[in-house]
Amino acid sequence: MTAYTAPTTRWKAVTPSDTTVVDCRGIFVGGTGNLSLQEYDGGPTVVFTAPALGVIHWISCYRVMAATTATLIVALY
Numbered sequence: 001m002t003a004y005t006a007p008t009t010r011w012k013a014v015t016p017s018d019t020t021v022v023d024c025r026g027i028f029v030g031g032t033g034n035l036s037l038q039e040y041d042g043g044p045t046v047v048f049t050a051p052a053l054g055v056i057h058w059i060s061c062y063r064v065m066a067a068t069t070a071t072l073i074v075a076l077y
Contacts, residue, residue, distance in 0.1 A: 008076040015067035022075050026058045030072025036065040 007016055014022060016036070029035060037047040040062045047067070056076060064073060 008020045010077040012075050012077070014064050014073040014075045016066050018038070018063065018066045021062060023062055024075035024077055025060055026056045026076035027061065027064070028072075028074040028076065029053055029070045030040075030074070031070055033069030033071060034050050034067075035040050035070050035073075036067040037061040038063040038065055 008025060011028075014027075027037075028033065028055060029051050032050070032053065035051050036045055036058065037048065038045045038061060042061075043062070045065055045067075048057075048059075051070065064075070
């Protein structure tokens, strides 16, 4: 099993920030809003409009940007 196919073993609540590095394998979104994520090493920011709630989105990201309006965000590692 590789790091990308093995189950996640850690998780952490996320506070959106333009400076905090999250570097996660997946994101859980529990509250409505948009999800603004930055790719690795300062890459472009992408906004996911109204992502599905209560599910894990298997999106690797570097930062959860301050422009994020979704709530109850948990990063999975």
